[in-house]
Amino acid sequence: MEDILRISNISKHFKTFSLSNINISIKENCITGFLGKNGAGKTTLIKIILGLVHKDEGNIVYFNNPNLKKRDIKDRIGVVLDDGYFYDNLTLNQMKNLVSSTYTNWNEKKYKSYIERFRLDEKQIISSLSKGMKMKYALSLALSHNADLLIMDEPTSGLDPEVRKELMNILNEYIQEDGKSVLFSTHITSDLEQIADEIIIINDGKILEQISKDELIEEYRLIKSNNKILEKLNMNDLKLVNKTNYGFSAITDKYEKLRKEFPEIIVERASLEDIFLARTEVLENETNI
Numbered sequence: 001m002e003d004i005l006r007i008s009n010i011s012k013h014f015k016t017f018s019l020s021n022i023n024i025s026i027k028e029n030c031i032t033g034f035l036g037k038n039g040a041g042k043t044t045l046i047k048i049i050l051g052l053v054h055k056d057e058g059n060i061v062y063f064n065n066p067n068l069k070k071r072d073i074k075d076r077i078g079v080v081l082d083d084g085y086f087y088d089n090l091t092l093n094q095m096k097n098l099v100s101s102t103y104t105n106w107n108e109k110k111y112k113s114y115i116e117r118f119r120l121d122e123k124q125i126i127s128s129l130s131k132g133m134k135m136k137y138a139l140s141l142a143l144s145h146n147a148d149l150l151i152m153d154e155p156t157s158g159l160d161p162e163v164r165k166e167l168m169n170i171l172n173e174y175i176q177e178d179g180k181s182v183l184f185s186t187h188i189t190s191d192l193e194q195i196a197d198e199i200i201i202i203n204d205g206k207i208l209e210q211i212s213k214d215e216l217i218e219e220y221r222l223i224k225s226n227n228k229i230l231e232k233l234n235m236n237d238l239k240l241v242n243k244t245n246y247g248f249s250a251i252t253d254k255y256e257k258l259r260k261e262f263p264e265i266i267v268e269r270a271s272l273e274d275i276f277l278a279r280t281e282v283l284e285n286e287t288n289i
């Protein structure tokens with residue numbers, strides 16, 4: 001599988017926040033989930049990829065071609081940003097005319113099919129769109145110029161489950177076509193759990209890991225048992241311990257060892273959310289030392 005984007009040693013320093021030495025890659029025909037808490041640096045890195053924020057150091061190779069011109073890069077990336085980049089007082093049609101003129105391969109037929117599918121009214125003023133409609137409109141534009149990489153920054157935040165499901169279906173359709181990839185930033189893990197092939201976790205401006213989703217899910221388990229068992233366990237083996245009067249639950253990557261030592265422990269699949277929290281909890285504990 002080819003890298004559609006290769007990011008090497010990227011750093012960016014703001015007064016109170018730094019992105020440090022970022023090394024990641026986005027693979028072809030892959031949905032990559034970019035996961036991080038509020039303020040972790042997701043939007044900053046996405047804006048660096050899009051050339052909207054200047055990096056201090058590092059290098060990005062787009063579409064496996066270090067000599068690609070800015071114009072070609074722009075043509076091949078579809079963008080859905082959460083803060084929007086639309087003129088609020090224009091109609092959908094007027095804004096589309098502005099956007100479409102900036103792309104070489106604008107596909108009006110495709111755009112119309114998305115507008116129809118999303119039941120959007122082209123005469124409507126952008127400022128009167130709901131959050132979900134705005135995302136659908138942004139997606140219609142992003143998918144109508146033959147882009148090979150779709151970059152979405154927090155596309156699902158504030159959307160109801162039905163719209164989120166619709167988005168997941170569209171991303172699944174998009175990725176079926178050869179050579180297409182998606183980078184999808186969010187702190188809503190349930191969306192990624194369904195759809196992502198690869199997960200990148202960012203924490204406090206540093207990449208914690210890039211790993212296949214299935215591998216990450218396989219690494220951890222949720223364990224449950226009574227508090228007498230908990231007393232016998234090594235707390236270093238456990239993350240996100242939740243103790244009540246009746247028993248405890250915890251996340252662990254030592255589940256095989258624990259299962260052998262304490263066969264009465266219940267071992268279940270861990271959710272991506274718990275794993276994400278456990279992974280970032282480890283880091284916070286380490287930085288507190």
Ligand SMILES: Nc1ncnc2c1ncn2[C@@H]1O[C@H](COP(=O)(O)OP(=O)(O)OP(=O)(O)O)[C@@H](O)[C@H]1O
Pocket residue numbers: 014015016017036037038039040041042043044045187
């Ligand atoms: N232009 C800027 N000048 C100074 N600091 C900035 C600037 N842009 C972003 N930051 C800081 O960088 C940090 C990371 O912000 P960023 O928006 O990248 O995080 P995020 O992971 O996208 O968060 P969220 O999930 O809340 O959107 C924040 O502390 C933010 O205040």
